Amino acid sequence: MPSNSLDNTIDLPFPKVVLASGNLKKIQEFETLFLNSNQIIPQPELGIESVEETGLTFIENALLKARHAAQESGLPALADDSGLVVEALDGAPGIFSGRYAGSNATDLDNCQKLLSALESALNRAAFFHATIVFVEHAMDPDPVIAQGRWHGEILRSPRGDGGFGYDPLFYIADVQLSAAELSAAEKNHRSHRGQALRALTHQLNIRFQP
Numbered sequence: 001m002p003s004n005s006l007d008n009t010i011d012l013p014f015p016k017v018v019l020a021s022g023n024l025k026k027i028q029e030f031e032t033l034f035l036n037s038n039q040i041i042p043q044p045e046l047g048i049e050s051v052e053e054t055g056l057t058f059i060e061n062a063l064l065k066a067r068h069a070a071q072e073s074g075l076p077a078l079a080d081d082s083g084l085v086v087e088a089l090d091g092a093p094g095i096f097s098g099r100y101a102g103s104n105a106t107d108l109d110n111c112q113k114l115l116s117a118l119e120s121a122l123n124r125a126a127f128f129h130a131t132i133v134f135v136e137h138a139m140d141p142d143p144v145i146a147q148g149r150w151h152g153e154i155l156r157s158p159r160g161d162g163g164f165g166y167d168p169l170f171y172i173a174d175v176q177l178s179a180a181e182l183s184a185a186e187k188n189h190r191s192h193r194g195q196a197l198r199a200l201t202h203q204l205n206i207r208f209q210p
Contacts, residue, residue: 013208014208017076019078032188048068055081058081058082061081065079065133067140076135078132078133081131082193083097083128085126089118092117124155125151125153131196132197134204146199152170155170160178162183
C-alpha cells in the first residue's frame with residue numbers, strides 16, 4: 001500500500017501552461033499534483049470558455065480542449081478527458097460521465113442515476129480512465145498523450161465526503177475505502193489522473209530535455 005505522506009513530484013518543463021478546464025474541483029486536484037502550481041493557469045483566468053466536447057473518445061475530447069486553450073491563449077496547453085467506465089453498463093457513463101444525468105447534472109444527480117442503473121447488477125466492476133494531452137501550440141502535429149486507469153467497483157451507497165464526481169461510489173478493495181475517503185495525497189498517488197500526469201511528464205522530460 002502506498003504511503004499516506006506522498007510528495008508532489010510533477011514538474012513540467014515549461015514555465016507556464018494553460019489548463020483547459022473550467023471545473024473548479026478538477027483544477028484544484030491538478031494544482032495539488034504539481035511541485036509548482038504557479039506553472040498552471042486555469043483557462044477561466046484568461047477568459048477562455050470551454051469548448052464543446054464533440055469527440056467520440058477520451059483522446060478526441062482531450063485534444064479538442066487542449067488545442068482550443070492553446071489557440072485562445074497562445075500558450076502550451078494541458079487538457080484531460082476522464083470518466084468512469086462500468087463493465088455492467090457496456091462502458092457507460094464513459095465520455096459522458098460529467099453529463100450522465102443531463103447537461104446541467106450535479107455530481108449527486110450523476111451518482112443517483114448510476115446507482116439506479118446498477119440497482120440489480122451483481123457485477124459492479126468499474127475503472128476510472130484519464131487521457132491527458134499536451135500541445136506546445138494549437139497546431140502541434142505531435143501532441144503528447146498519456147493515459148491512466150484506476151480499477152475498483154461501485155458501491156451500493158455513497159461513502160465519504162472528499163473528492164468529487166463519482167468518488168463516493170468508487171470502492172478500492174485493497175484499502176477498503178471509497179475514493180472519497182482517501183486523503184488527497186493518497187488519491188493523487190493512486191488515481192487515473194495522477195497516473196496519466198506522471199506518465200505525461202516523463203514523456204515531456206524526455207522530449208524536451210536540454
